[in-house]
Amino acid sequence: MLTAINPRRSSPLATIKDEIKELFKEHGEEIDSPYEALERLPQEQLSEYGVSVGSVEETYIFQAIKERMHRHLRAGVERVFSRLKSFTGLDRVRARKENNVETHVVLSAVALVAASLTAQRQNKPGLIRSPSRLI
Incomplete structure (x- = not known):
């Protein structure tokens, strides 16, 4: 770290x-x-x-x-975590068991990647930052 x-x-x-x-x-x-x-x-x-x-x-x-x-890498990582929190609910995980939290985190990351790929494939790269507008 x-x-x-x-x-x-x-x-x-x-x-x-x-x-x-x-x-x-x-x-x-x-x-x-x-x-x-x-x-x-x-x-x-x-x-x-x-x-x-x-x-x-x-x-x-x-x-x-x-x-x-590594400062330039840190900014990118912080940006990804910010998006994961705001778009996928990682800021308010309701699970109690560690395995359930881990599953939630992985599925949230998959959802964010899927939204980004969808925006890219629809030739709307501006929507990568706002996945809720893709749907």
Whole structure:
């Protein structure tokens, strides 16, 4: 899971985020993994950022790089979940058992895909975002 890094109350986090922003502004097209981004950052001790030493994957720097690299994907996923909630009733699931909730989620996703395909096949791509108007 990718969590957003919020630097409002931490100046070390703000510094990390600013450096990563500059790094991606200058070398964004050349970076394919968080490890490549780490190699391009200025070589400073993690303790200067207030980060305790541990595994690389647990550091704020690594998490902030991953968040930056996957930001464009996150927006798309959030859009799909928003549509699933609003058009298929996932915001108010009434099932109690986990299997029933899972079935509801899968069937909701299938319904959303079916509505999108129907809109595409009818040459009405604008209706992909409003499946209720397709019927």
